[in-house]
Amino acid sequence: MKSRIIHAPVRVDLAGGTLDIWPLSTIIPEAVTLNCTLNVGITVKIEQISGPCALVNADTGTTGQVNSTHPDLKLAAGALQFFGKEAAEGLKVTMKSAVPRGSGLGTSSVLLATLLSGISIELGKPMEAREIVRVAADIEARLIDCPTGVQDYIAPLFGGMNAIRFPAGGLDIHPIGIPDGLGERMVLIFTGISHFSGIPNWEMLKGFFDNKNIRSAFYRLAEIANLAVNAAKSGNVDRLALHMREDYNIRKSLPVQLLPKTEVLFQFLESSHLVAGFRMCGAAGGGTVVAIAKEGQKAKLGQKATEMGYPVLNLTPRNRRIETNVE
Structure with a gap:
């Protein structure tokens, strides 16, 4: 029987x-997020079987069914x-990741977007990319009991480097x-x-409403993000790196404490003559x-x-998006 393989x-x-x-994406008028897909990611295999749906996490060996609450x-x-x-019966879904768990590279959200895309195609009701973004954000927020952003779903669905803005209603x-x-x-x-974005996101979201200094910092982050977008558009890697460093300096003031193990790394990056710029991926904290x-x-x-x-990590920027093959 044929299998559907989604990368x-x-x-x-x-x-x-x-x-x-x-x-935040609505309140801050100039909010923009700049991201870029990488050369590898996750793989989902969907097979038709008889009986209840089966779930397999190939990285951990965990198995279960459609009612599973296992992390x-x-x-x-x-x-x-x-x-x-x-989707309650007849499918076996196997998941595998090529990047470390908790990498802060959007792995969980990418997985969810890929699952929605692949399962909808398998059922003969393919979902449009923007619909997947909306549905995935709702599902993940409910599952992790914390606010979620949308950039991680957009990346694999649209591919490459994108500047994402948030006009009302779209x-x-x-x-x-x-x-x-x-690269x-x-x-x-x-x-x-390991990185879990939900709690840092929630702490920063609360800080935006409770602390005027944190609110000001977010508006400054939006200004820096727009400068970074302009640098990327012009192909100026040095200027992009400069704005990444500015982003990092602002985020140091936000309510996410750098863990002791990462402080050593950041101290090195701040002072090294080898580095043009850097920033923490995701919401920091690992x-x-x-x-x-x-x-x-x-x-x-x-070195x-x-x-x-x-x-x-053996990763590099690459203009890729979700790819589906039937074997």
């Missing part, structure tokens, strides 16, 4: 992370439950060509600390740091991070 890239956010969370399976279960009785997704030389200078450093090395210094920067005990 989807994860993403790196370069500016404006957190600004994609409602209602390794709940996103897949939530996706199947969205389709109701049609999304403005503007594609930008990946600047020449960005030759980008270094993605894994802190080794996961991955994206750094832009100075011209010709990528290998040395990666130094590795010597410090921080693995460098």
Whole structure:
């Protein structure tokens, strides 16, 4: 029996992370998020079987059914439950990730968007990309009991580098060509600390309403994100790196404490002559740091991070989106 294989890239956010969370995305008029898909990500395999739906997380070996609440399976279960009785039987869904768990590269959200896309096609009712974004955000917020943004769903559905804006009632997704030389200078450093964006997002969201200094910081983040978008549009990697560093400096004042293990890394990145700019991926608190090395210094920067005990992920910017094959 034929299987449907779906490959989807994860993403790196370069500016404006957190600004994609409602209602910040609506309240801040100039809110924009800049992200870019990477060369690898997650794979979902959908097979037709007889009997109840089966879920398999190939990374952990966890198995279950459509009513599973296990952390390794709940996103897949939530996706199947969205389709109701049609998806309660007859499908086996297997998930596998090529990036570390908790990397802060949008893996869970990318997985959910991929599941909705693949299952809807399998059922003969393919969903439009913007519908997937809306549905995925609702499902994930319910499952993690925290606010969620939308950039992670948009990345694999639209692919490449995008500037995402949030006009009333919709999304403005503007594609930008990946600047020449960005891949030759980008270094993605894994802190080794699993990242959960929900709690940091909630803390920052509360701070926006409760603390005028934090509110001002978010407006400044939006200004910086727009400058980063302009730099990316013009293909100026050095200027993009500068605005990433500015983003990091603002985020240090937000209510997400850098974990001790990551402080050592950030102190190095702040002072190193090898680094043009860097920022924390996602909502910080662990996961991955994206750094832009100075011209010709990528290998040395990666080597130094590795010597410090921080693995460098074999990832690079790539114009990819969800791809489906039948085997």
